Amino acid sequence: MTALLRIALRSAWNRxxxxxxxxxxxxxxxTLLLGVERxxxxxxxxxxxxxxxxxxxxxxxxxxxxxxxxxxxxxxxPAAEMSWRSYEAIAAHPAVAWSLxxxxxxxxxxxxxxxxxxxxxxxxxxxxxxxxxxxAGRAFSGTLDGLYEAVVGxxxxxxxxHRLNDSIVLAHGGGEFAHSEHSDKPxxxxxxxxxxxxxxxxxxxVSLAAVEAVHLEWAGGAPLPGxxxxxxxxxxxxxxxxxxxxxxxxxxxxAAALRVQRFVNDFRAEALTAVLPxxxxxxxxxxxxxxxxxxxxxxxxxxxxxxxxxxxxxLAGLDARRRELxxxxxxGAGPRxxxxxxxxxGTMVTLxxxxxxxxxxxxxxxTLGPQIEARYGLALxxxxxxxxxxxxxxAVLATGIVASVLPGWRAYSLSLADGLTPRL
Amino acid sequence: xxxxxxxxxSLNRAPAAAGDAAAGIxxxxxxxxxxxxxxxxxxPCLSIAHFALASGExxxxxxxxxxxxxxxxxxxAGVLLPEAGSLRVLDQxxxxxxxxxxxxxxxxxxxxxxxxxxxIPYLSVMENVLLALRFSPRRAARAGxxxxxxxxxxxxxxxxxxxxxxxxxxxxAELSVGQQQRVAVARALIGSPEIVIADEPTSSLDAVRQQAxxxxxxxxxxxxxxxxxxxxxxxxLARHFGRCVAMADINLAEAGS
Ligand SMILES: Nc1ncnc2c1ncn2[C@@H]1O[C@H](COP(=O)(O)OP(=O)(O)OP(=O)(O)O)[C@@H](O)[C@H]1O
Ligand SMILES: [Mg+2]
Numbered sequence: 001m002t003a004l005l006r007i008a009l010r011s012a013w014n015r016x017x018x019x020x021x022x023x024x025x026x027x028x029x030x031t032l033l034l035g036v037e038r039x040x041x042x043x044x045x046x047x048x049x050x051x052x053x054x055x056x057x058x059x060x061x062x063x064x065x066x067x068x069x070x071x072x073x074x075x076x077x078p079a080a081e082m083s084w085r086s087y088e089a090i091a092a093h094p095a096v097a098w099s100l101x102x103x104x105x106x107x108x109x110x111x112x113x114x115x116x117x118x119x120x121x122x123x124x125x126x127x128x129x130x131x132x133x134x135x136a137g138r139a140f141s142g143t144l145d146g147l148y149e150a151v152v153g154x155x156x157x158x159x160x161x162h163r164l165n166d167s168i169v170l171a172h173g174g175g176e177f178a179h180s181e182h183s184d185k186p187x188x189x190x191x192x193x194x195x196x197x198x199x200x201x202x203x204x205x206v207s208l209a210a211v212e213a214v215h216l217e218w219a220g221g222a223p224l225p226g227x228x229x230x231x232x233x234x235x236x237x238x239x240x241x242x243x244x245x246x247x248x249x250x251x252x253x254x255a256a257a258l259r260v261q262r263f264v265n266d267f268r269a270e271a272l273t274a275v276l277p278x279x280x281x282x283x284x285x286x287x288x289x290x291x292x293x294x295x296x297x298x299x300x301x302x303x304x305x306x307x308x309x310x311x312x313x314x315l316a317g318l319d320a321r322r323r324e325l326x327x328x329x330x331x332g333a334g335p336r337x338x339x340x341x342x343x344x345x346g347t348m349v350t351l352x353x354x355x356x357x358x359x360x361x362x363x364x365x366x367t368l369g370p371q372i373e374a375r376y377g378l379a380l381x382x383x384x385x386x387x388x389x390x391x392x393x394x395a396v397l398a399t400g401i402v403a404s405v406l407p408g409w410r411a412y413s414l415s416l417a418d419g420l421t422p423r424l
Numbered sequence: 425x426x427x428x429x430x431x432x433x434s435l436n437r438a439p440a441a442a443g444d445a446a447a448g449i450x451x452x453x454x455x456x457x458x459x460x461x462x463x464x465x466x467x468p469c470l471s472i473a474h475f476a477l478a479s480g481e482x483x484x485x486x487x488x489x490x491x492x493x494x495x496x497x498x499x500x501a502g503v504l505l506p507e508a509g510s511l512r513v514l515d516q517x518x519x520x521x522x523x524x525x526x527x528x529x530x531x532x533x534x535x536x537x538x539x540x541x542x543x544i545p546y547l548s549v550m551e552n553v554l555l556a557l558r559f560s561p562r563r564a565a566r567a568g569x570x571x572x573x574x575x576x577x578x579x580x581x582x583x584x585x586x587x588x589x590x591x592x593x594x595x596x597a598e599l600s601v602g603q604q605q606r607v608a609v610a611r612a613l614i615g616s617p618e619i620v621i622a623d624e625p626t627s628s629l630d631a632v633r634q635q636a637x638x639x640x641x642x643x644x645x646x647x648x649x650x651x652x653x654x655x656x657x658x659x660x661l662a663r664h665f666g667r668c669v670a671m672a673d674i675n676l677a678e679a680g681s
Contacts, residue, residue, distance in 0.1 A: 003558040007544075014545075330530075332528065332532070333527065337559070419503040
């Protein structure tokens with residue numbers, strides 16, 4: 001058998017150009033397939049990681065997915081705001097261990113700005129319950145003195161190259177309108193967070209009072225004409241928050257989740273929604289699942305095209321190899337050896353293609369991974385294939401073997417018809 | 425393909441054991457009342473009442489093109505099966521062996537030289553010769569135990585066939601046709617098979633080369649005590665052989681039908 005394998009290797013090497021191109025096609029297809037799978041599972045992991053420590057998300061009445069996306073992933077905007085009174089009422093519920101008010105809407109160079117309380121940095125959990133850690137500096141103080149202090153995520157610090165004590169300017173909304181910067185009230189960076197692989201990395205954190213302060217002279221998304229309140233002067237105003245965007249809730253006991261959820265959903269003063277993050281995520285994946293499966297199916301088709309190409313190339317080369325097969329027959333190879341030879345060849349090309357595909361994926365993760373993570377928050381780190389990927393690789397290999405048996409079968413019938421004297 | 429495979433009842437799966445006793449066997453090849461028909465054709469291609477090759481004997485088999493010489497060799501090789509009659513190779517009735525047993529019998533006991541394109545072009549000369557041992561542990565053992573002993577045996581054979589030792593590492597595609605044919609002889613002889621079958625091995629050589637080739641082939645077969653069945657339509661080569669057989673004499677089927 002090893003003898004046969006050696007012959008298969010030499011024979012394949014002799015036709016390395018065509019087989020190499022075929023292997024390259026298989027490699028690209030494998031990269032695509034695994035890339036899609038990795039992005040898919042990576043997205044799921046990142047999303048699940050971002051809400052791992054939160055028991056409930058509360059906001060104005062909206063669909064659970066919308067609330068989840070807006071409050072945790074800073075995607076889209078919540079339907080409406082909720083009042084500070086409601087926040088206090090829910091925070092005071094006996095089953096609630098902690099709660100974090102969230103106020104968003106502004107941005108800094110495309111990064112979302114989140115108004116919250118200093119406790120955020122102690123309470124928020126990601127991954128398998130990991131707390132946030134400061135890479136440098138400290139949390140914003142939350143006092144009037146530290147009104148214009150900001151903490152930035154690793155990505156915010158990394159890409160524009162901000163350092164501690166740098167001054168940054170917030171923009172109203174997503175920064176898409178001209179002349180809508182809060183340039184009269186610059187913020188000082190007092191803390192930089194460690195990387196988490198969650199939307200925290202892309203967030204600028206300020207106090208709730210700061211959000212009020214920068215919007216003092218604003219109404220309805222536009223600055224009031226002729227009104228200008230200097231930064232220092234803003235401290236004299238009432239900066240207590242009146243409305244927030246949403247709140248994260250931690251419970252003393254997770255078993256109380258449904259009870260608190262009902263309490264919020266039946267809230268009398270205003271229409272609110274409480275969302276169990278896991279349930280909302282499931283709902284999100286159901287929506288996204290169709291697209292995911294379509295992408296995977298397209299990638300699988302690309303793999304099938306690559307493997308069909310393999311079968312075609314090997315089949316096309318067979319006629320020129322009838323002499324070779326007859327020689328092998330004359331020295332004692334049986335038809336089963338001929339089938340094995342061809343099957344081994346196809347399998348080797350498939351394996352080579354898959355290996356190259358994995359290398360390509362690793363190279364992609366190394367070179368493009370950081371950019372993708374920065375832009376989409378998708379961690380495509382260099383890693384060994386995980387469970388689902390092994391299954392895909394196995395399927396590619398199995399299909400490759402099936403695709404190689406086809407020329408093997410053709411060679412079998414050729415060698416039976418030819419015997420030792422091929423007719424060309 | 426059915427007439428070749430279906431008839432092979434897999435009764436006897438131990439041809440190798442008989443091979444070692446081959447020294448005591450009188451007939452290397454024996455056919456009686458053998459009939460063979462290509463699937464597509466109505467009349468038989470071969471119908472041979474009797475033909476035998478004694479062990480160590482050299483026979484020149486001639487016949488015009490299309491008379492069924494190559495077909496007969498395929499039958500002896502166990503690649504085709506007769507539809508009737510008895511075909512024995514080293515006392516083994518081929519029809520009673522399984523397909524893989526026939527492959528094994530061929531690997532262990534028969535060396536082949538064809539008209540041309542005997543070698544696998546991308547393998548070196550050395551590897552081409554060693555190919556004959558890949559499917560036969562018995563011949564591998566006879567050619568010498570380890571890989572060095574085998575390489576030495578290849579070198580000895582190539583040298584006695586008048587081939588430059590420097591050629592061993594070249595790929596087969598770099599050889600002249602005459603050199604290729606001699607390498608093919610080395611492959612047919614390595615591991616001392618009992619039977620060597622040559623199917624027009626000289627037809628692509630010029631007259632001078634033919635003469636030299638015939639002498640080397642006969643000498644080496646004699647040294648290895650191998651029976652030689654030499655097939656050609658070139659009657660001038662008959663003088664090298666003690667016995668000449670015409671296809672027309674043994675084949676009762678109408679040639680070319
Ligand atoms: N694979 C095949 N399928 C069908 N018919 C075949 C096949 N091979 C040979 N034949 C037929 O069998 C007959 C004998 O062919 P064969 O090749 O044995 O002749 P040959 O004596 O070797 O001729 P040559 O001297 O030209 O090599 C021919 O009529 C040929 O058409
Ligand atoms: Mg012929």
